[in-house]
Amino acid sequence: METIVSNKLQQFVVGLDPTQLPVPHTLQLMAQNHLLAKDFPTTKSERFKYTRLAKLANAQMSNSLLLEKGQLSQHKILTDAYTVYINNKQIILPTDLPSGLQIKLNTEDPDAFHEASFYDVFGALNILYAQNGISIRVANNCTLDKPIQIVQVNSGGKYFYRHHFNFGENAEAAVYIVTKSTIDSNSFAHTHFQYDIAQSARIKVYKIQDCCAGHFDFHEDRAIQNATSHFEINTLTLDGSFVRNDTMVAVKGEHAQTYLNGAYWLKEEQHVANYTTIDHQVAHCESFETYKGVAADRSTAVFNGKVFVRKDAQKTNAYQSNSNVLLSDNASVNSKPELEIYADDVKCSHGSTTGQLDENALFYLRARGLSAATAKTLLLQAFMEDVLTYVKQDEALAYVHQRIADRFSWKY
Amino acid sequence: MIKIENLHASINGKEILKGLDLEVKAGEVHAIMGPNGAGKSTLAAVLAGREDYEITAGSVTFLGKDLLDLPTEDRAREGLFLAFQYPVEIPGVSNVNFLRTALNEKRAYHNQEPISAKDFMALVREKSALVELDAKLASRAVNEGFSGGEKKRNEIFQMAMLDPKLAVLDETDSGLDIDALRIVSQGVNALKSPENASIVITHYQRLLDYIIPDVVHVLYDGKIVKSGPKELALELEERGYDWIKESL
Ligand SMILES: Nc1ncnc2c1ncn2[C@@H]1O[C@H](COP(=O)(O)OP(=O)(O)OP(=O)(O)O)[C@@H](O)[C@H]1O
Ligand SMILES: [Mg+2]
Numbered sequence: 316m317e318t319i320v321s322n323k324l325q326q327f328v329v330g331l332d333p334t335q336l337p338v339p340h341t342l343q344l345m346a347q348n349h350l351l352a353k354d355f356p357t358t359k360s361e362r363f364k365y366t367r368l369a370k371l372a373n374a375q376m377s378n379s380l381l382l383e384k385g386q387l388s389q390h391k392i393l394t395d396a397y398t399v400y401i402n403n404k405q406i407i408l409p410t411d412l413p414s415g416l417q418i419k420l421n422t423e424d425p426d427a428f429h430e431a432s433f434y435d436v437f438g439a440l441n442i443l444y445a446q447n448g449i450s451i452r453v454a455n456n457c458t459l460d461k462p463i464q465i466v467q468v469n470s471g472g473k474y475f476y477r478h479h480f481n482f483g484e485n486a487e488a489a490v491y492i493v494t495k496s497t498i499d500s501n502s503f504a505h506t507h508f509q510y511d512i513a514q515s516a517r518i519k520v521y522k523i524q525d526c527c528a529g530h531f532d533f534h535e536d537r538a539i540q541n542a543t544s545h546f547e548i549n550t551l552t553l554d555g556s557f558v559r560n561d562t563m564v565a566v567k568g569e570h571a572q573t574y575l576n577g578a579y580w581l582k583e584e585q586h587v588a589n590y591t592t593i594d595h596q597v598a599h600c601e602s603f604e605t606y607k608g609v610a611a612d613r614s615t616a617v618f619n620g621k622v623f624v625r626k627d628a629q630k631t632n633a634y635q636s637n638s639n640v641l642l643s644d645n646a647s648v649n650s651k652p653e654l655e656i657y658a659d660d661v662k663c664s665h666g667s668t669t670g671q672l673d674e675n676a677l678f679y680l681r682a683r684g685l686s687a688a689t690a691k692t693l694l695l696q697a698f699m700e701d702v703l704t705y706v707k708q709d710e711a712l713a714y715v716h717q718r719i720a721d722r723f724s725w726k727y
Numbered sequence: 728m729i730k731i732e733n734l735h736a737s738i739n740g741k742e743i744l745k746g747l748d749l750e751v752k753a754g755e756v757h758a759i760m761g762p763n764g765a766g767k768s769t770l771a772a773v774l775a776g777r778e779d780y781e782i783t784a785g786s787v788t789f790l791g792k793d794l795l796d797l798p799t800e801d802r803a804r805e806g807l808f809l810a811f812q813y814p815v816e817i818p819g820v821s822n823v824n825f826l827r828t829a830l831n832e833k834r835a836y837h838n839q840e841p842i843s844a845k846d847f848m849a850l851v852r853e854k855s856a857l858v859e860l861d862a863k864l865a866s867r868a869v870n871e872g873f874s875g876g877e878k879k880r881n882e883i884f885q886m887a888m889l890d891p892k893l894a895v896l897d898e899t900d901s902g903l904d905i906d907a908l909r910i911v912s913q914g915v916n917a918l919k920s921p922e923n924a925s926i927v928i929t930h931y932q933r934l935l936d937y938i939i940p941d942v943v944h945v946l947y948d949g950k951i952v953k954s955g956p957k958e959l960a961l962e963l964e965e966r967g968y969d970w971i972k973e974s975l
Contacts, residue, residue, distance in 0.1 A: 673815075673817075675815045676815050676817045678775075678777060678778075679811065679814070679815040679817065679869075680817070680820075680825065680829075681776075681798075681799040681800045681803070682775045682799055682800075682802075682803055682809050682811075683803055683808075683825070683826070683829040683885060683889065684800050684803035684804045684829040684832050684833045684836075684889065685800060685825070685828060685829050685832055686800050686832060687798070687800065689828060689832065690800075693820050693825060693828070694817070694820065696819075697817070697818060697819025697820045697868075698819065700819050
């Protein structure tokens with residue numbers, strides 16, 4: 316299919332092959348229409364107000380290196396999991412899957428493709444240029460004995476991926492999505508995740524984003540939740556100079572519970588943006604959203620949390636909070652809650668704070684003999700810890716603690 | 728132990744301490760009384776090194792060192808302890824973890840080895856028993872959700888753990904019921920020795936039935952305006968502060 320785009324966008328897609336995946340035709344048309352006469356978004360556009368894309372437009376990606384399985388497996392975090400490795404064009408699938416779990420290339424499961432909303436040019440480009448991806452199905456009533464782990468290692472080049480998850484009725488699973496990159500590589504990856512969650516399924520997704528400075532990491536999550544399901548996405552951004560997460564959950568069945576949690580530890584020139592949307596379409600559902608971050612040096616964080624409560628979504632209980640601690644005068648956070656409520660019998664709350672550490676607490680700790688640095692560290696760790704309590708897996712938590720210790724010299 | 732001379736301190740351009748003199752020797756207990764707003768907590772905060780205050784004149788010598796020259800943490804490590812009038816709640820920071828860190832940073836400052844986990848836990852048990860602080864409170868987040876009285880007990884527990892040379896207790900008795908008052912006083916008395924000293928800030932002579940002061944001072948309008956034996960506290964309790972103001 317021929318796509319007409321202009322200027323920087325046109326340059327950006329040079330060398331990319333149009334997708335061969337069975338993406339629905341109507342979706343491809345929508346993507347093409349979206350891109351008509353579009354260029355790279357500027358800070359004038361609402362969703363990129365605080366994100367400068369010039370850096371991406373001008374970036375020269377390094378040649379994409381194909382890594383061997385031995386090299387890839389060094390990047391895994393969990394030793395005991397059903398692990399998929401993704402590196403450039405190659406996907407290595409696990410063998411010996413238990414009954415009830417299916418992991419295939421997405422081309423081998425074309426039924427998993429369906430229409431999904433996208434909000435920006437990158438979402439549209441993914442539809443038109445996605446190279447590959449996987450399809451994971453967990454059968455009805457299946458409780459996985461081990462987590463699924465997807466390890467994506469970026470080592471140069473530009474890639475679009477599309478992954479599909481289908482969780483059957485009453486299924487239970489934990490999914491770890493680990494994005495890493497080789498040292499000093501310049502690369503771009505935009506990954507679309509689609510989660511179809513059937514009735515009563517209980518699904519926890521943990522994203523551990525730990526890329527190098529030259530990598531641009533874009534994630535687009537689209538979830539559909541059915542009745543009485545429990546769905547959780549915990550996004551932990553440990554490193555990476557340019558990270559953008561665009562998460563949307565459509566709650567379509569009653570008595571569903573949604574948890575979106577995020578944590579980011581930023582320094583130097585890092586830019587991390589979390590855009591979230593929870594769309595409450597039906598009654599009696601609950602959502603809890605907690606994003607927390609610390610920003611040092613010249614780093615910038617963006618949080619944009621949309622919550623829709625539609626007319627029929629009576630008795631919705633939606634809670635959202637975003638709190639940040641700035642560790643330098645040059646760091647900045649732009650935090651924007653957006654609640655659109657069309658039902659009248661609902662409980663919704665939101666709060667957003669950005670500030671410095673509590674001076675009284677710092678003084679109290681120092682007055683007991685703690686150095687200013689130790690006191691600060693203790694307070695920052697305490698501030699971030701409640702998001703980490705969602706990570707119940709020891710290896711994952713140890714990894715996260717280790718990386719924070721490496722980068723910020725916090726002691727755990 | 729400590730010698731304060733002609734201390735002037737102000738905050739936001741407003742002078743609070745206006746030439747304060749006070750000397751406390753090792754082994755002594757001094758009580759400071761005085762009307763609300765006189766500057767008692769300001770004195771405590773200035774001694775502990777709160778940076779919001781500007782010291783415009785005067786000097787403080789603590790164990791031969793220029794106290795005002797030291798950062799807050801070094802004052803603590805040298806042996807100064809301030810029990811806060813309003814202890815701060817610090818969610819997420821565990822009481823014992825932070826005390827262990829405090830103890831070890833103090834030991835490192837004095838070139839001592841860190842305390843072993845076993846010895847530390849033994850110390851926690853001994854000192855929490857001293858002030859009858861529930862072991863559960865000792866391991867909870869610092870002061871979070873503690874009652875007023877529990878916060879004060881926790882201050883004395885921390886004091887016992889850190890074993891200071893000079894303790895400044897800022898209204899540790901307020902908010903305590905009769906039993907707690909006795910327990911906290913016992914805690915303070917148990918730590919009394921010829922090598923250390925305390926400054927007890929209070930509004931009530933009742934406390935001084937338990938902690939017998941060597942000297943009672945009246946702090947009024949930023950200065951020590953009267954000092955006397957422990958009977959002075961009784962007289963203040965009966966007559967209030969007006970007669971002192973009038974005699975100035
Ligand atoms: N940030 C500030 N700006 C201006 N004035 C202040 C500030 N902090 C304290 N003060 C003033 O300093 C004076 C002394 O306060 P301080 O807390 O030392 O009194 P105190 O003797 O401890 O009183 P109390 O018996 O009520 O505890 C008060 O008049 C108070 O209002
Ligand atoms: Mg006071």
